[in-house]
Amino acid sequence: MKSDKPSASTTKPLANDVTALNPSNHANRSGRLAQGAVFAGVAGEIALHQLSIPKPAESEVLVRVSGCTICGSDLHSFHGRRTVPVPTILGHEIVGEIVDIGGTSARIDLEGRELQCGDRVTWAIMANCGACDLCRRDLPQKCLHGFKYGHEPFRPGRELSGGLAEYCLLVPGTSIVRLPEELPLAVACPASCATATIAAALEAAGDLTGRTVCLIGAGMLGLTACAMSRVKGAAKVVSVDPVSARRNLAIEFGATRTSDPDDLPAVAMEEVGTLGFDVVVELSGNPAAFQLVWPLIRTGGILVLVGSVFPGPSIPIALEQVVRRHLTIRGIHNYAPRHLLEAVKFLSLAHTQYPFARLVSEWIPLTSIADAFRHGSHPDAIRVGVYSTDASHHVSAS
Numbered sequence: 001m002k003s004d005k006p007s008a009s010t011t012k013p014l015a016n017d018v019t020a021l022n023p024s025n026h027a028n029r030s031g032r033l034a035q036g037a038v039f040a041g042v043a044g045e046i047a048l049h050q051l052s053i054p055k056p057a058e059s060e061v062l063v064r065v066s067g068c069t070i071c072g073s074d075l076h077s078f079h080g081r082r083t084v085p086v087p088t089i090l091g092h093e094i095v096g097e098i099v100d101i102g103g104t105s106a107r108i109d110l111e112g113r114e115l116q117c118g119d120r121v122t123w124a125i126m127a128n129c130g131a132c133d134l135c136r137r138d139l140p141q142k143c144l145h146g147f148k149y150g151h152e153p154f155r156p157g158r159e160l161s162g163g164l165a166e167y168c169l170l171v172p173g174t175s176i177v178r179l180p181e182e183l184p185l186a187v188a189c190p191a192s193c194a195t196a197t198i199a200a201a202l203e204a205a206g207d208l209t210g211r212t213v214c215l216i217g218a219g220m221l222g223l224t225a226c227a228m229s230r231v232k233g234a235a236k237v238v239s240v241d242p243v244s245a246r247r248n249l250a251i252e253f254g255a256t257r258t259s260d261p262d263d264l265p266a267v268a269m270e271e272v273g274t275l276g277f278d279v280v281v282e283l284s285g286n287p288a289a290f291q292l293v294w295p296l297i298r299t300g301g302i303l304v305l306v307g308s309v310f311p312g313p314s315i316p317i318a319l320e321q322v323v324r325r326h327l328t329i330r331g332i333h334n335y336a337p338r339h340l341l342e343a344v345k346f347l348s349l350a351h352t353q354y355p356f357a358r359l360v361s362e363w364i365p366l367t368s369i370a371d372a373f374r375h376g377s378h379p380d381a382i383r384v385g386v387y388s389t390d391a392s393h394h395v396s397a398s
Ligand SMILES: [Zn+2]
Pocket: 071, 072, 073, 074, 092, 193, 194
């Protein structure tokens, strides 16, 4: 695990040569180079660089990236709406193939099976130490010494820490899941961010059997939540989004009803009457959504907050309402390893019933990375995938 996390830096210009990015005096170099898309902190700019491929040390695993889908938080970082330590390799919805396992001890996946070179895998966004105060309190996703893929600044030997590169080095403490061969790349990539986060959010919501669920936002998270809520037995799933194309998609993903935000009070009255929803999950990050759904939660109901991951305006809450209505409010950020395992199992079954593969609208080669961010920023795009030409057969096969 890392110990000396550099603080966020600003827009230091990057020299466009290998030695500037790769201090060659570090011991763990394989002598081979790989392409990586480096974000140096200048909004809207990303550039390919040649980076040294590390030789994995004990408990490390080297993966050749098959594909990486660009998540909303990658777009926020790229456009400068979110501070990220730089230089860095973005991308954390990654699928790859193990090409080297460091050391001599066996490396075990989340199901207890020994990993081998050639295995097709994904892994948890946060590697955790297992020993800190938060890991020991069942919050490995908030590990005090965590290593977060697609969010780490360069350190000698650990530059390849994101999905927008040909290779990624998995550090000790990474929870790895082997993927079924038949799971298409487009379906598998979002497992390690969107799908696992929804698994964590719905676990926090409790037993959904026969429940009425309202989901605010119908992007990747909201659509995944529609399908997973239905699979978990929810009786009614109302998906709320201002974009009609997304509401139509929500129906394909199992929503029993959709609503524009403005219509929600009337739709809620028709669906759940004056009782209100058992569960509301906020996935949009829009503070106005809270005001909208707050009166629509039933007495004893639960509100799970997921979308508000950036600082925003404060929202007034009448505490008397929380008391008298027996309300529960839960915040969920990232997920624990068990949620990733659940996500992969869920996708393996659900992708034949719900059109997850269609949510990745196009695949763009790593060599055209600027195009990938441009296309991914289009409001109609749920996800755009990036592959290295080296791994193009994985994309065409799915
Ligand atoms: Zn993400």
